[in-house]
Amino acid sequence: MPASPVTETRSTCPYCGVGCGVIIEAQAGQITGVRGDPLHPANFGKLCTKGSTLHLTAAAEVTRQTRLLQPMQRLHRGAAPVPVSWDAALDTASNQLRQILTDHGPNALGFYLSGQLLTEDYYAFNKLVKGLLGSNNLDTNSRLCMSSAVAGYKATLGADAPPACYEDLELAQCVFLVGSNAAWAHPILFRRLEAAKAANPTMKIIVADPRRTDTASLADLYLPVAPGTDVLMFHGMLHIMLWEGWIDTAYIAAHTTGFDAVKALVRTATPERVAQECGIREQDLLQASRWFAQSPATLSLYCQGLNQSSSGTAKNAALIQLHLATGQIGKPGAGPLSLTGQPNAMGGREVGGMANLLSAHRDLANAEHRAEVAALWGVADIPAQPGKTAVEMFEAAADGEIKALWIACTNPAQSMPDQRMVQRALERAELVVVQEAFANTETCAYADILLPATTWGEKIGTVTNSERRISRVRAAVPAPGAARHDWQIAVQLAQRLEPQLRPGLPTLFPYPLQPASAGAQALWEEHRASTAGRDLDITGLSWELLDASGPQQWPMPTGATQGQARLYADGLFPTVDGKARFSATPYQPLAEPVDARYPFSLTTGRLRDQWHGMSRTGTLGRLFGHVAEPRLHMHPQDMERRGFQDGELVQVSSRRGALLVPLQADAQLSPTRLFMAMHWGSEFLSGRAADGQRLLGINALTQPAFCPTSKQPELKHTAVKLQKT
Ligand code: SF4
Numbered sequence: 154m155p156a157s158p159v160t161e162t163r164s165t166c167p168y169c170g171v172g173c174g175v176i177i178e179a180q181a182g183q184i185t186g187v188r189g190d191p192l193h194p195a196n197f198g199k200l201c202t203k204g205s206t207l208h209l210t211a212a213a214e215v216t217r218q219t220r221l222l223q224p225m226q227r228l229h230r231g232a233a234p235v236p237v238s239w240d241a242a243l244d245t246a247s248n249q250l251r252q253i254l255t256d257h258g259p260n261a262l263g264f265y266l267s268g269q270l271l272t273e274d275y276y277a278f279n280k281l282v283k284g285l286l287g288s289n290n291l292d293t294n295s296r297l298c299m300s301s302a303v304a305g306y307k308a309t310l311g312a313d314a315p316p317a318c319y320e321d322l323e324l325a326q327c328v329f330l331v332g333s334n335a336a337w338a339h340p341i342l343f344r345r346l347e348a349a350k351a352a353n354p355t356m357k358i359i360v361a362d363p364r365r366t367d368t369a370s371l372a373d374l375y376l377p378v379a380p381g382t383d384v385l386m387f388h389g390m391l392h393i394m395l396w397e398g399w400i401d402t403a404y405i406a407a408h409t410t411g412f413d414a415v416k417a418l419v420r421t422a423t424p425e426r427v428a429q430e431c432g433i434r435e436q437d438l439l440q441a442s443r444w445f446a447q448s449p450a451t452l453s454l455y456c457q458g459l460n461q462s463s464s465g466t467a468k469n470a471a472l473i474q475l476h477l478a479t480g481q482i483g484k485p486g487a488g489p490l491s492l493t494g495q496p497n498a499m500g501g502r503e504v505g506g507m508a509n510l511l512s513a514h515r516d517l518a519n520a521e522h523r524a525e526v527a528a529l530w531g532v533a534d535i536p537a538q539p540g541k542t543a544v545e546m547f548e549a550a551a552d553g554e555i556k557a558l559w560i561a562c563t564n565p566a567q568s569m570p571d572q573r574m575v576q577r578a579l580e581r582a583e584l585v586v587v588q589e590a591f592a593n594t595e596t597c598a599y600a601d602i603l604l605p606a607t608t609w610g611e612k613i614g615t616v617t618n619s620e621r622r623i624s625r626v627r628a629a630v631p632a633p634g635a636a637r638h639d640w641q642i643a644v645q646l647a648q649r650l651e652p653q654l655r656p657g658l659p660t661l662f663p664y665p666l667q668p669a670s671a672g673a674q675a676l677w678e679e680h681r682a683s684t685a686g687r688d689l690d691i692t693g694l695s696w697e698l699l700d701a702s703g704p705q706q707w708p709m710p711t712g713a714t715q716g717q718a719r720l721y722a723d724g725l726f727p728t729v730d731g732k733a734r735f736s737a738t739p740y741q742p743l744a745e746p747v748d749a750r751y752p753f754s755l756t757t758g759r760l761r762d763q764w765h766g767m768s769r770t771g772t773l774g775r776l777f778g779h780v781a782e783p784r785l786h787m788h789p790q791d792m793e794r795r796g797f798q799d800g801e802l803v804q805v806s807s808r809r810g811a812l813l814v815p816l817q818a819d820a821q822l823s824p825t826r827l828f829m830a831m832h833w834g835s836e837f838l839s840g841r842a843a844d845g846q847r848l849l850g851i852n853a854l855t856q857p858a859f860c861p862t863s864k865q866p867e868l869k870h871t872a873v874k875l876q877k878t
Contacts, residue, residue: 330368
């Protein structure tokens with residue numbers, strides 16, 4: 154019998170926001186290989202350790218052992234889930250949702266999605282929740298990832314639009330990395346920066362981070378900024394730039410407003426004060442300010458170190474203001490470029506898939522925007538009441554206000570801060586539905602109904618990476634078992650609810666379920682039309698054009714032949730007066746400062762070879778070769794002072810819980826600072842809350858305090874103490 158042919162399918166890597174293109178090899182319905190797509194402008198054929206092993210995580214044996222392949226339902230809490238049909242699962246879920254809606258109103262419902270969903274999935278869910286159910290309680294794990302970057306862009310530049318692009322790595326003369334370990338978290342982009350530096354040794358690289366990470370090994374100047382003090386550091390840089398006459402007064406006058414207030418604000422951010430409070434030597438702050446301001450082109454790359462903070466918006470805005478003050482924006486090699494953590498956090502924002510957003514970068518708080526979206530969808534109105542953001546949603550469920558939680562493609566029981574609070578929310582909710590590709594996430598254990606979803610290599614749609622580039626995602630193999638696409642599940646739920654919620658009216662969800670490509674494309678077309686005249690206008694970008702010309706950067710309005718590499722070259726910003734805004738937000742210290750009882754600052758972050766809660770990367774032994782087990786990193790001097798040994802098991806406690814974990818001596822850290830990777834969940838780490846409840850990983854310790862503007866929690870700092878076991 155002739156062997157089945159090997160097929161090759163162009164798609165994208167499902168891990169980080171670099172958004173690398175992949176070519177998936179498959180044979181007889183099974184993924185057999187993966188390689189980098191040489192034609193994809195994000196990676197030109199390169200893949201990191203995670204991307205290059207994707208096919209192994211999709212092997213038949215791994216699928217059998219790890220995937221959720223059949224709808225399941227618990228007959229009562231505490232019972233083991235039993236297989237049910239799709240119709241039975243969706244009927245039960247829709248009936249219970251409808252009952253809660255009738256009894257308690259739309260604000261008793263909460264939907265928690267993921268930056269790993271495709272744009273089309275997001276669009277369907279957003280319309281279901283805000284258009285049909287009349288609730289704005291839809292948020293995503295992007296709230297934990299990029300919401301401070303969004304708020305920072307909007308506060309200063311007027312729109313959630315990263316102005317620079319990857320090509321700027323080669324064109325910059327100075328690159329300022331802040332709160333980003335790109336060497337591990339965005340490896341292909343970092344390799345590109347290494348190559349750019351090798352080709353242009355005069356390029357200056359500055360790295361500001363509380364840890365001296367692998368990224369800092371490329372730096373000409375390393376600034377060991379103390380946790381939470383970034384705003385003061387940026388204000389100190391602006392103070393020096395003003396003092397030395399390094400600002401671009403002509404650019405400020407022509408293209409910005411509000412500079413005088415910021416100028417007054419930074420007067421107290423003297424080098425002496427910055428040195429004392431941020432832990433940065435005065436001469437290093439001066440050098441960083443000089444290189445940033447006087448370089449012909451300065452590019453800033455930043456990530457969770459700025460975003461996951463109780464002052465995340467202020468941090469983002471203060472950095473962007475350095476670019477505005479020096480005219481380092483809107484020209485090749487210059488500008489702020491936030492690095493997206495997840496593969497499609499950008500796409501989710503584009504369709505308004507968050508509690509405060511609406512389609513095509515419209516704002517829920519704006520009555521005109523609500524009316525525009527209502528007209529686009531053909532509904533009477535969009536509710537004005539702000540939706541609950543991630544932490545607020547789980548706190549409301551723990552308090553009994555939200556009674557139904559619908560969770561798609563994310564694992565809040567492991568990844569949300571203050572894990573005991575999240576457990577209480579999942580226990581107290583009357584209905585918990587989890588649609589997931591993987592069967593054994595910590596959140597699955599709380600689900601009343603489990604719905605099997607497709608994942609990498611099976612999904613169809615689009616994603617947007619950190620440089621606004623939209624790529625097609627294509628299926629190389631059919632969905633395994635009974636798995637369905639996330640948008641299909643949303644549409645099938647909507648179709649069950651519409652007869653009672655919109656009796657006699659035409660459906661809001663006219664998307665064909667089969668073939669799946671037709672339904673996904675219909676969702677894309679509706680999203681595309683909704684962007685007309687908006688900052689991210691993609692009315693000129695069809696799937697056919699993406700297929701023919703490859704990935705494109707938005708905006709790409711009707712008539713454009715290609716996307717736009719960088720924004721604001723004309724100095725015009727998407728604000729009422731066309732000018733960018735300085736915002737005089739004072740420096741605020743950490744929400745939970747260290748004190749005599751909790752004297753250490755714990756920060757969390759990624760490992761090079763793991764992803765999120767490890768549901769995919771944790772299936773491969775070889776990805777544990779880099780780091781094999783959880784370790785709490787501590788400066789050797791701190792260990793010596795307290796009599797700890799390398800490898801010793803200690804109890805690390807915060808005000809919320811405690812974990813047992815081995816110590817690792819690490820001179821990359823400054824004294825009194827600790828680090829632990831975010832990935833380790835219940836399989837690896839065991840702990841207890843104050844009430845004795847078992848906890849499941851690093852977020853046993855972390856705090857729910859969040860930025861008042863972006864509502865992004867402060868995952869980068871927790872005050873903790875250590876005890877011998
Ligand atoms: Fe995937 Fe990111 Fe690695 Fe690229 S850099 S292969 S997108 S994990």
